[in-house]
Amino acid sequence: MRKPARRPSNLIASVDDPISLPMAVGMGVQHCFAMSSGLVLAALIAYAATDSVDVASNLVRVSMIAAGLGTILQSLKRGPVGSGYLCPNLPGPTFYPASLLAAQTGGLSLVFGMTLLAGLFQALLSRIIHRLRALLPPEVTGVIVAMVGISLIGPGISSIAGIAPGDTQSTALETFAGVSTLLVMFGLSVWGTPFMRLYCVLIGVAFGYALEFGLQIVPNAVVDEFRDSGLFSVPDIGLPVAMSFDATLILPFLIAGIASTVKAVGDLSTAQKINDEDWVAPEMRSIRKGVLADALAVISSAVMGGMGQATSSSNLGVALATGVTSRWIGFSAGAIFILAAFVPALAHVFVLMPGPVKGAVLVFVACFMIVSGMQLVMSRLMDTRKIFVVGASIIAGLSVDILPSLYADLDPTLGSLAASSLSLATVTAIGLNLIFRIGVKRRADFVLEPDEDREAAVVKFLHDKGALWGARRDIIQHATTALVEFVEASARTGSLTEDIRIDAHFDQFRLDIFIHYTGPALPLPEAAPSLADMDDEADQMQRLSGFLIRSAATKAEATRRDNQNTLHLLFEH
Amino acid sequence: MKLFEMTQGEFLVLRPAGQLTSATSAEFEKEVRSRIEAGNRRVVLDLADLDYISSAGLRVLLVLAKLLKRDNGTLAVCAMNETVTQVFEVTGLSSILATHQTLNEAIAAE
Numbered sequence: 001m002r003k004p005a006r007r008p009s010n011l012i013a014s015v016d017d018p019i020s021l022p023m024a025v026g027m028g029v030q031h032c033f034a035m036s037s038g039l040v041l042a043a044l045i046a047y048a049a050t051d052s053v054d055v056a057s058n059l060v061r062v063s064m065i066a067a068g069l070g071t072i073l074q075s076l077k078r079g080p081v082g083s084g085y086l087c088p089n090l091p092g093p094t095f096y097p098a099s100l101l102a103a104q105t106g107g108l109s110l111v112f113g114m115t116l117l118a119g120l121f122q123a124l125l126s127r128i129i130h131r132l133r134a135l136l137p138p139e140v141t142g143v144i145v146a147m148v149g150i151s152l153i154g155p156g157i158s159s160i161a162g163i164a165p166g167d168t169q170s171t172a173l174e175t176f177a178g179v180s181t182l183l184v185m186f187g188l189s190v191w192g193t194p195f196m197r198l199y200c201v202l203i204g205v206a207f208g209y210a211l212e213f214g215l216q217i218v219p220n221a222v223v224d225e226f227r228d229s230g231l232f233s234v235p236d237i238g239l240p241v242a243m244s245f246d247a248t249l250i251l252p253f254l255i256a257g258i259a260s261t262v263k264a265v266g267d268l269s270t271a272q273k274i275n276d277e278d279w280v281a282p283e284m285r286s287i288r289k290g291v292l293a294d295a296l297a298v299i300s301s302a303v304m305g306g307m308g309q310a311t312s313s314s315n316l317g318v319a320l321a322t323g324v325t326s327r328w329i330g331f332s333a334g335a336i337f338i339l340a341a342f343v344p345a346l347a348h349v350f351v352l353m354p355g356p357v358k359g360a361v362l363v364f365v366a367c368f369m370i371v372s373g374m375q376l377v378m379s380r381l382m383d384t385r386k387i388f389v390v391g392a393s394i395i396a397g398l399s400v401d402i403l404p405s406l407y408a409d410l411d412p413t414l415g416s417l418a419a420s421s422l423s424l425a426t427v428t429a430i431g432l433n434l435i436f437r438i439g440v441k442r443r444a445d446f447v448l449e450p451d452e453d454r455e456a457a458v459v460k461f462l463h464d465k466g467a468l469w470g471a472r473r474d475i476i477q478h479a480t481t482a483l484v485e486f487v488e489a490s491a492r493t494g495s496l497t498e499d500i501r502i503d504a505h506f507d508q509f510r511l512d513i514f515i516h517y518t519g520p521a522l523p524l525p526e527a528a529p530s531l532a533d534m535d536d537e538a539d540q541m542q543r544l545s546g547f548l549i550r551s552a553a554t555k556a557e558a559t560r561r562d563n564q565n566t567l568h569l570l571f572e573h
Numbered sequence: 574m575k576l577f578e579m580t581q582g583e584f585l586v587l588r589p590a591g592q593l594t595s596a597t598s599a600e601f602e603k604e605v606r607s608r609i610e611a612g613n614r615r616v617v618l619d620l621a622d623l624d625y626i627s628s629a630g631l632r633v634l635l636v637l638a639k640l641l642k643r644d645n646g647t648l649a650v651c652a653m654n655e656t657v658t659q660v661f662e663v664t665g666l667s668s669i670l671a672t673h674q675t676l677n678e679a680i681a682a683e
Contacts, residue, residue: 278655453596455592455594455595455596456596474655477624477625477656478656480625481625481627481656481660484592484594484625484627485627485628487595488594488595488627488628488629489628491595528663528664528665530665531631531635531664531665531666531669532665532669534632534635541628541629541632544628544631544664545627545628547663547664548627548628548660548663548664551659551660551663
């Protein structure tokens with residue numbers, strides 16, 4: 001039975017709570033700071049295709065508009081789009097490897113075209129995401145999230161060392177500035193006051209800028225660009241923006257779309273969990289609408305001339321740390337981020353950010369993503385199947401970075417699978433998970449005989465099998481409640497003199513129980529009979545039993561042929 | 574079924590452990606009835622150790638509540654686990670019986 005969400009006691013304002021305008025603005029600004037960490041990626045992609053500061057600035061500003069729009073759409077509760085949760089967007093790390101490849105091979109027009117394809121693919125995925133749970137268990141999603149973080153290591157570390165396109169020389173001063181900036185972020189995050197922890201990235205970036213200027217390693221051209229950036233201008237929104245397409249990049253971008261969708265499912269599940277003390281499993285209806293909002297953010301970004309978007313895990317951290325998760329903050333943060341895109345000086349903070357400071361931000365973000373992925377992986381008990389899915393896919397992904405020459409001569413289609421470590425790890429994890437599903441389904445049946453203690457027998461059966469199959473305790477408890485109730489009901493109708501056969505099927509996502517019995521069919525009313533008017537009539541008690549069975553299961557269905565009844569109970573796992 | 578018993582002032586506190594189903598409800602009803610007939614009119618059922626409750630168990634609680642009401646007594650329940658709380662909520666029993674989070678709250682409120 002799905003209960004209404006129970007508000008956790010640690011929240012000051014939960015998702016449905018209205019908040020004051022000052023709080024909406026204050027919290028909105030905080031979330032904008034967290035969202036801005038992804039803007040470094042947009043700047044890096046732009047510089048892979050062009051040397052123009054104006055073009056890079058515009059890509060960042062358009063990406064800000066798309067992220068703001070996505071954040072607002074995500075907060076919508078009614079209608080077909082939006083999960084109704086505070087779960088802001090940012091230029092997505094999941095799109096970074098594929099977008100970088102596109103920028104290097106075909107320029108920004110190729111980035112926009114392929115991002116549009118990925119967004120449309122995500123929109124399609126949002127329609128069927130509830131049917132894909134079996135393909136994306138936590139060990140697969142965890143590997144993908146961890147590999148997104150791992151894919152940031154290369155650009156992060158080389159930027160810290162001051163290495164960039166056209167500048168392959170690292171200097172000791174640049175490395176010192178990058179490492180110092182990173183250590184300041186770490187220090188603020190670990191030992192800082194709550195205020196410092198919230199703004200550790202922003203304070204770290206400010207420190208990095210100050211150090212770079214102090215050490216006089218910022219090129220004069222950058223200083224001039226900053227001086228010339230205005231306080232207001234309208235970004236150049238394409239409509240229609242120039243787009244191009246490349247068949248060899250379809251796979252990397254589809255994988256980026258899958259990775260973003262997986263990340264959105266994970267982030268939205270976290271948002272649900274933060275807002276419900278009794279949360280046990282994702283509510284897929286709101287997640288479907290949330291993934292669609294995410295897809296629309298990607299599509300709108302591509303159409304306007306921005307980079308791919310994704311939901312932001314670090315913003316969920318901000319929401320949890322502040323104890324304010326009202327969806328109204330999504331509206332304010334989105335609006336503020338869009339307005340900020342009209343201030344070129346703000347975009348220039350990210351566009352002109354010195355390499356070592358950019359690198360520090362990337363490594364800081366990568367730390368969280370890698371550990372979040374590992375936590376997801378370890379949220380389930382590991383068996384040999386899961387060990388190979390996780391281990392082999394990480395090895396495959398890392399081999400792309402460690403031994404790139406292995407994949408250099410592959411056919412272009414096959415080679416696109418190994419376009420990045422994220423790409424190959426994702427394909428390997430999904431593929432191995434599919435293969436290892438063979439034989440994963442468990443089944444057991446038994447017969448309740450007339451002369452045994454049937455209640456004790458069903459309790460023992462379910463508890464023994466539940467332990468053997470690694471089923472969740474609360475699911476076995478619900479199933480036990482339903483079966484004990486059925487035994488009571490069968491005793492009232494006299495079916496106790498007949499055999500009752502029970503089939504149980506289990507995989508990692510559902511427990512199906514089929515009860516085969518003879519005699520009168522048990523009613524399964526949708527509403528509870530009135531207990532206040534209840535006397536000892538067997539008919540009323542049967543209706544109460546049927547209602548309790550229906551309530552305990554996710555779904556209950558009765559079929560009858562001749563005198564034979566089958567009651568199918570589904571418990572989602 | 575095990576049934577622990579104690580008194581707090583004028584309250585008789587009974588703490589059943591295990592399951593309250595058709596297998597145990599008749600014995601439970603008999604035990605509680607005997608105490609009511611002995612003159613206890615303020616009864617609190619501490620359900621902290623009750624794993625789950627079936628329709629037969631619900632029926633017994635209703636019968637006992639009616640019995641006490643007839644004799645100007647009260648029946649309150651407290652400290653139910655999540656499974657039992659859900660059953661109380663979906664069946665509407667929580668609006669018929671006085672339910673409380675803890676034993677102390679139950680005694681203070683009654």
